[in-house]
Amino acid sequence: MATITATDVNKLRQQTGAGMMDCRKALVESDGDFEKAVDYLRKKGQKVAALRSDRETKEGVIIAKTTAAGTSGVIVALGCETDFVAKNEDFIKFAQSIVDLALTSGAKSVDELNAAQLDGATVADKINDQVARIGEKISLTRFERIDAAGVTAYIHGTYRMGVLVGFSLPVSEEVGKDVAMQIAAMNPIAIDADSVSPETIAREKEIAIEQIKAEGKTGDMAEKIAIGKVNKFFKESTLLGQAFVKDNNKSVADYLKSVNASLKVTAFKRVALG
Secondary structure, three states: OOOOOHHHHHHHHHHHOOOHHHHHHHHHHOOOOHHHHHHHHHHHHHHHHHHOOOOOOOEEEEEEEEOOOOOEEEEEEEEEOOHHHHOOHHHHHHHHHHHHHHHHHOOOOHHHHHHOEEOOEEHHHHHHHHHHHHOOOOEEEEEEEEEOOEEEEEEEOOOOEEEEEEEOOOOOHHHHHHHHHHHHHHOOOEOOHHHOOHHHHHHHHHHHHHHHHHOOOOHHHHHHHHHHHHHHHHHHHEOOOOEEOOEEEEEHHHHHHHHOOOOOEEEEEEEEOO
16 A cells, blocks of 8 residues: 655645545545546545535626627636635635636637636536535536627626626727626616517516506507507616616617717626526
């Protein structure tokens, strides 16, 4: 049987982040083979993840970031079970490393990001390492990406919400932040009325008609009132129709026109914890 030294244990601990006793046990079980010990700890992480698979990851961190050129941006939500872990500096740094990888790898989905290589292992394996070390369920709960002529990223609160906004033209930091904060505060469901799904429109119209019927109105009058209610819904629930939070006398569409008549929002993503 191989002799396990404190140096060996510390080396394994530095690489994996696992506890001292877990590292010693891994080296003993692997007869001193360092690579097998790493695999042992990874398998243990997978076992912990399986045991905790029914747990909810309502806490975590959400990080939004763009490339230096400002033409691509991502939001990564790394979930965990407790607020204590979410606020841990090492956990936040780990999440930031995944965000940086997401920007450079070109990943477009959670599966692609989990399979991407991070410091010699897949992101999924690195997450299992964290599970083994921390003992909580950890997972990539959301991943969003926007590519556009101009992209702005905004993080609201202490990594509690992330917003990405894609523009048809490059924009200043102030303009990008203004629109991103609008999205964070007002949570629009789409860019404009044309972007709202037919299913949502049908549901809102059905609700409006039921409300009108309850008031005793029928026929053409009921139809006109229903259309008015749906239009009000568009105004309140779509980004361009909403009143601009920094100046309620204008809409977001008006604000964009005041910046540049050709400026448009091409896409947005809003991800929040809970």
